[in-house]
Amino acid sequence: MAAMRALYDAFNLMYALSLILFFSDLIQPRRFVNRTALVLLFVAFGLESGLLLMRLRALGYVAVYTRMDVLFLVSWLLMLITLVLDTFFRIGLALFFVNVLGYALVAFDTFGRQGKFLFPKHQLDLLVLHVSLAVISYVCFAFAFVYSFMYLIQDRVLRAKRWNQLYFRLPALERLDTFAFRSVALGVPVLLVAMVLGVIWGKLVLNRWILMDPKPLATLIVWLMYAVYLGFRIRSGWGGRQLAWYNMFCALAVLLNFAVVNDYSNFHHAF
Template sequence: MNWIYPITIVLYSFSVFGYFIDFLQNNRKVNRIAFWLLSIVWVLQTVFFIFRALELNRVPLLTPFEGLFFYAWIIVTISLAINWYFRVDFLVFFTNVIGFSMMTFSLFTPDGDVPKSLSNLLASELLVIHISMILLSYAAFTVAFACQLLYVLQHQMLKKKIWGKRLGRFGALSKLDGISFIAVIIAWPLLLIGLILGFVWAYSQLGEIILLDTKVISSLLVLAVYGVYLYQRVVKLIRGYNMALLAIAGFLILLINYFLSGQYSTFHIWY
């Protein structure tokens, strides 16, 4: 079933390109084609995930390749739901630019199975749930980031009095803010639970909780930034442009946490 993966990436690229054309030209016909291509991508991703799980006899989440693939699969799933329920065309495009980047990047990450020395430790249901929670939170934060990016772009267009059909398809500022808030409300506790489960797993398997680790520290920093966002949003009822910038900053820290901190981590170096 190895042929599924390259075909999926090719179709995914066509879908994102279609959404890009629609973004430039407001072409509804191309938008519909891009949507159906994205639907096919989801089916192929799901088939690939199931066959890989059957082949390895485990949930395929434990390697960098599998993590990025699962991340992209969640983003495509959420995008289809957004397209169906919220009808914010450009949100699907912006979200899947990130999803496509993750899936493409997975081609350059290790695809082998986990090291034998760690296989017993990693074959823990608790660890699988820990990774799943983390990746689900990342996908939800990605949706929030796409909303806030659209919010900032639309705010700048309105400020410069740039009108047109494209502006209307960004979605109302209040709608973008609302979707972003819901996404963060979902993502933040998922990330918190994922981290707690990671601590529990580390203590049960290794006999210690490693706090002074770059991956752990950067994850806590992501929690802190989005915690400030939620506090300002819920308690102080602050909304608007500056809050969007804060959420964008939080996502940039999240990307650093995902791609860079593991390179300097003593514990997550295998992932």
């Protein structure tokens, strides 16, 4: 059981990292990031295959007699098919989107087993994972805030034509804008996964959908605000200064969500 648990944790980590890197490559294509994501996906596939073999050996039969076992097998087949197709035909974005679905199935499968497979205390595991991912996303948004703040300072120095020590110590505007963008591009998918896991936790543990609670609603608004930032950064003609101000406004929304909205939530006020 301990070996299976460790293998499953490694599989989830590799799978999640792969999808995050694929998302980053989607926002800003880079061959190294794409190749790294693909390697991690192959590693995740190998780990999941090992889990299925261990499960088969332990039970003596292929586990397909419960809904959760079927979901796990479906996710494995989705990964297998997309990897084979991408090896021969380079299916591009389909590889990412299909495996996002596969990972969602894995997450629901993991925490819906009621302790019969890997997680005898699945409620705690899921809650810790949900909170951990939310914290990681907030760290990413904090970096984005700092980079945007530095951008505004450097922009002000340049417009005032003050070639002082501050100007030389701050990175170039383009680099600051890129760093802020990459921080948000990482934080957005991580926060999305955290929200999905939070909803799953509410259904499995509280036996109700928690979408109408103030906290999930506010978090969804924050996520949409950052998604709008990514949209403007990629598609529109907004300049760096406007985006920097908007990024700081989004950071204020994160702060209000964390410090104020929690008090009005039915189950987040303890955190």
